[in-house]
Amino acid sequence: ETGVTQSPTHLIKTRGQQVTLRCSSQSGHNTVSWYQQALGQGPQFIFQYYREEENGRGNFPPRFSGLQFPNYSSELNVNALELDDSALYLCASELTGGTDTQYFGPGTRLTVL
């Protein structure tokens, strides 16, 4: 157990809809990163938040957005869902960023029909 939780576990949406995924980090972990993992691929970095500010972003369009809250929880929002958004979405928390160890949550499996 990493102490990182995500909800929901599974989600089915249709193309064009919007979705919000949630993550609760370990207490005291100021940094959270979100990843998208398509089937058969490694996790792809979406963005990172540090103390409620975006601290880095991967090659994802603006319809992927996020928030981090003072209580160590965070959200990933995806607008205008596309079929290719179907993937496992992972959040990972760490103490301060840099070379700290990342602790992954169990993930949310999103299916877009």
Next chain:
Amino acid sequence: QKEVEQNSGPLSVPEGAIASLNCTYSDRGSQSFFWYRQYSGKSPELIMSIYSNGDKEDGRFTAQLNKASQYVSLLIRDSQPSDSATYLCAVPLGGSYIPTFGRGTSLIVHP
């Protein structure tokens, strides 16, 4: 192009054998290297990190790093069926602190 490359496998080894997993990376300046294990349908779990050239051992696992050749490997001794999983190599590239993941190597340990 910033890349972390792994053979997708599957790599099949008999129980008790040594499994050798390899990873190459594109950035000569990378300083930290991570191996994650991911069981099917589960999230990645960090099993080894290495920062210096040479070998680092932790139980049945040994990470080997050669910065000059830009590769990092993971050896699993006395492989067990429970080691069957996908092994992900992750390396921060291009001065970033965010790790870039390889696509992973599927390991199958058969009894």
